[in-house]
Amino acid sequence: MEPRATVLLFATARRATGAGELRWPVDAAGVPVRSLVESLGKRYPKLAPILPTCRFALNGRYVASRATRVRPGDEFAIHPPYGGG
Amino acid sequence: MTASVRLTRRRLSAAAAMRHLEGPGLGGLVLFAGRVRPDRTGNGRVRALDYEVHRAVALTALADLERTARRRFGAKRVVVWHRVGRVPVGEVSVLVGAATGHRAPAFAAARYLIERLKEEVPIWKAVPERPARRPRPRPPGSGGR
Numbered sequence: 001m002e003p004r005a006t007v008l009l010f011a012t013a014r015r016a017t018g019a020g021e022l023r024w025p026v027d028a029a030g031v032p033v034r035s036l037v038e039s040l041g042k043r044y045p046k047l048a049p050i051l052p053t054c055r056f057a058l059n060g061r062y063v064a065s066r067a068t069r070v071r072p073g074d075e076f077a078i079h080p081p082y083g084g085g
Numbered sequence: 086m087t088a089s090v091r092l093t094r095r096r097l098s099a100a101a102a103m104r105h106l107e108g109p110g111l112g113g114l115v116l117f118a119g120r121v122r123p124d125r126t127g128n129g130r131v132r133a134l135d136y137e138v139h140r141a142v143a144l145t146a147l148a149d150l151e152r153t154a155r156r157r158f159g160a161k162r163v164v165v166w167h168r169v170g171r172v173p174v175g176e177v178s179v180l181v182g183a184a185t186g187h188r189a190p191a192f193a194a195a196r197y198l199i200e201r202l203k204e205e206v207p208i209w210k211a212v213p214e215r216p217a218r219r220p221r222p223r224p225p226g227s228g229g230r
Contacts, residue, residue, distance in 0.1 A: 062142075080209065085178065
């Protein structure tokens with residue numbers, strides 16, 4: 001079975017893809033956040049213009065560097081700008 | 086005892102929040118309530134807002150805000166409560182508050198909490214999409230195919 005990570009999408013990112021959760025193929029060694037985000041933008045053209053405004057979280061913690069690797073089984077979240085209150 | 090930090094689908098109670106903020110020697114209690122406004126949009130007037138949250142990350146972020154309010158402003162009691170799901174116009178979507186010995190740090194802490202919540206906590210709001218209106222039936226003999 002192909003190794004995959006879970007991608008969680010919220011708000012405008014969810015509406016741009018039509019899905020709140022994706023099972024995204026990643027190498028067993030992991031893929032840098034930068035590459036994962038690029039490939040998501042290519043796959044979902046409506047998501048691409050939103051991505052530069054987003055924060056990313058990996059397994060519940062904000063990603064400090066786009067070189068961080070997303071590995072099979074990880075949960076990667078895409079957060080458009082917040083709007084609580 | 087109620088928690089200082091909450092994400093809930095239930096109505097928020099300002100009275101419950103005030104009780105949470107009470108304590109001996111706490112002379113300054115500030116509570117801010119944010120309510121859903123009946124703004125006009127291109128699709129008519131807003132009747133409700135849908136609040137979406139990334140719960141695991143949001144709870145950590147809210148707990149960080151609480152800790153900072155205690156450390157930076159000396160808040161002895163803190164409330165950071167937010168509704169999730171659908172919230173009708175007029176209902177409270179967020180309550181933040183702080184209790185300190187005197188008023189100035191309580192105001193500062195409450196202001197800090199609401200401003201940082203909007204910037205740093207993964208909560209989003211959206212106007213619910215309305216179902217498409219059914220076309221009116223045409224009266225007989227009004228034309229068309």
